Amino acid sequence: MNAPTAASHLIPEVQQRAVPQALLDALKARFGEQCSTAMAVREQHGRDESSFEVPPPGAVIFAEKTQDVADAVRLCSEHGTPVIPFGVGTSLEGHLLAVQGGVSIDVGRMNKVLAVNPEDLTVTVQAGVTRKQVNEEIKSTGLFFPIDPGADATIGGMSATRASGTNAVRYGTMRENVLALEVVTASGEVIRTGTRAKKSSAGYDLTRLFVGSEGTLGVITEITLRLYPIPEAISAAVCSFPSIADAVHSVIEIIQLGVPIARVELIDHNTVRMVNAHSKLALREEPMLLMEFHGSPAGVKEQAETVQEIASSHGGKAFEWATTPEERTRLWTARHNAYFAAIQSRPGCRAISTDTCVPISRLADCLLDSVKEADESGLPYFLVGHVGDGNFHFGYLLDPNLPKEREVAEALNHKLVSRALDLGGTCTGEHGVGLHKMGFLVDEAGVGAVDMMRTIKRALDPKNIMNPGKIFAL
């Protein structure tokens, strides 16, 4: 493992090229009102939830079907112009930013659930369907789709970043839950990766090559997902701890015992305070675990008893149960809004979010030293974590007008990533590399592995038009 280089956290130089007029004309001719060059539209498609400022793309195509995506990519390919797929714009790492200019392909109108196969526990959707929409549309089947990043992201975007969320500790990430894809390649061809069979050994795993490829190899247009029966019994609980260490040690023990807990989220006392203010709750302002148990009534009871015992042995108190669906929803909505609660706690601030993930046995080592560093820095921050997976997020809340604060935040992130890599972890558990972690990726994977990624990129996208400048420099 090399030490992260000083430049790891800098975003690469922006080198925008203008979209050629001939391409704009061709796009207008093909797409009519589905093509926009209005500044407001371009600006909306030129930013995400990251803290970077980059000029917007030169045009936006509102794709309504796969063939639209294919035609747009083909036209862009003919002109060697970059293509940036866009869902709802909730990326945290600058994935959507037009650092080399180009055309944004908005798949938001491709929002149909194409096929529900309840008997096979699968659903096939267009890329612009959001995770909440999936669950809304399949509600009557008694099934659900568990992956839940904080935002109501599109399934296309979640596939492209290999997203996960609070349920991943039990149900896995997009890596485990995407069965098959339809993809528009860099030359505008439409291919399918995988079938609806639950497993397969038929050739290279193109599905998982595209899951997490951040739009750099092609545009994902359709996704077949795994679904799960809504558990017969669900119960949620909140437990406060004297310290973060006590909470974390409880989690480590829960996981090591193999308790099939469905969710186990850490929220530090700072963040509980922000969440209380934002969501009008009265949670104890102490480090807290927010948990959920899925199973049969007897199974849930058994899990809860085991967990309660473990928590007690680490000073956990005020174990409170949310028994009604309404109470549960209120708690989890509060958790999912933690990011926005934090942003509101410091008006005008922007957040730089960390995303390290370490083997569970190293979680306390990684987290506690980083809490100490963050406290010492004086920068306001929030801390939440999918701690059952060893994944957590500091959000450093900085004043964008104070460059010094960004420096402090980046330095904290830098130390945290170094520590996580030293402990056998990764710089990003679920947000992706985007612009912000390109240096860290090299530190983590090594030059040889990143070179292999580059070789694949060059082979599948010889003109370097698919979301160029993300994941690695070419």
Place this chain on the structure above:
Amino acid sequence: MNAPTAASHLIPEVQQRAVPQALLDALKARFGEQCSTAMAVREQHGRDESSFEVPPPGAVIFAEKTQDVADAVRLCSEHGTPVIPFGVGTSLEGHLLAVQGGVSIDVGRMNKVLAVNPEDLTVTVQAGVTRKQVNEEIKSTGLFFPIDPGADATIGGMSATRASGTNAVRYGTMRENVLALEVVTASGEVIRTGTRAKKSSAGYDLTRLFVGSEGTLGVITEITLRLYPIPEAISAAVCSFPSIADAVHSVIEIIQLGVPIARVELIDHNTVRMVNAHSKLALREEPMLLMEFHGSPAGVKEQAETVQEIASSHGGKAFEWATTPEERTRLWTARHNAYFAAIQSRPGCRAISTDTCVPISRLADCLLDSVKEADESGLPYFLVGHVGDGNFHFGYLLDPNLPKEREVAEALNHKLVSRALDLGGTCTGEHGVGLHKMGFLVDEAGVGAVDMMRTIKRALDPKNIMNPGKIFAL
């Protein structure tokens, strides 16, 4: 979906090139007694459990460490000579056959368990460690590695073919259970894919690109695997059914209800008879489900009750419990020996094994028509299946001296694969493509997707030396 072409099931023409003397000299100089050109050694490395006959590789290197593999690959690369990784030779699809000549790299001596991390539920092993060895060496930790193809294959080979087995219905396949790899690339460089973190969004998923790549992109030298706590309670049961249809419909219902069954295997009446003869058992010679339940004592009881009810409603009878570990081991050993039991039932025969996998709702459609066709053909066969995943194997038992029988078997397989693809399934659930399913892969994935695989292959192995002639023709 295109209809499979008539030539789908034919293996490609063998075009062996001799290993250049200069390379042999260089290998001898570097490896001494670790390099063999003895005919008996070459022949042992030139066959697997498939029914193909191809002349052996020109030399065998017995690698003892990663650097040995790297040096062997580098030398072969300098001479443009094919490299064929070899574990214990249990492939069913001709993966190990030297169809273009070359050097076999035997990783069997790389059989060290390198790191057990019980607190993280991971283990890191060299490629030559077998699945039984893993479980033997980690026994004291209270953890186990669930993936169990019939044979005691190496973890390297299982990774390369994306293997699974009887536990996959609950624990997933190698796709879900390999966390990270060390790989020797086609140029002899050593890279690592992934970390020990449970999840990551750090760049392209090279781990899953290599899992299932059948030695065509590089040689897997180390593997980090996920482990699971040995369940507090395990119970196994056997249940007989009036017909295969009744057994299959029970399985479909079990899966659709979301019962977390750990194993559910179908064995048809033919095969029960063969297994009884081979393993000295007295199982009822009727279609049978062999099941296992993992969990807490209460959880296992709950699952078993649900399943027993479902089975009864489909005419299941003689639900018999194997309560002691010895009884369970005896039953599962019998299941794992079904292949060998079948081979022995027709002395001198060879088996052609099918490997289709379909969405569970289509399992009955796929299986029952194929049983009818097999019965009508008059060819002896066995039928076993990981039916919880929609995956099953016919083994057509043919006399290698009667070409007509091979034709009949291939025709049956052909019809079966066509049917599976029409039903949204795959031609191979767990054995891989190898030599035998190259045509079927194109039928399944389409020309565009297979061309993408070829592009990746050409980019990562520009000299086409890594197990050439497998998965697809270049």
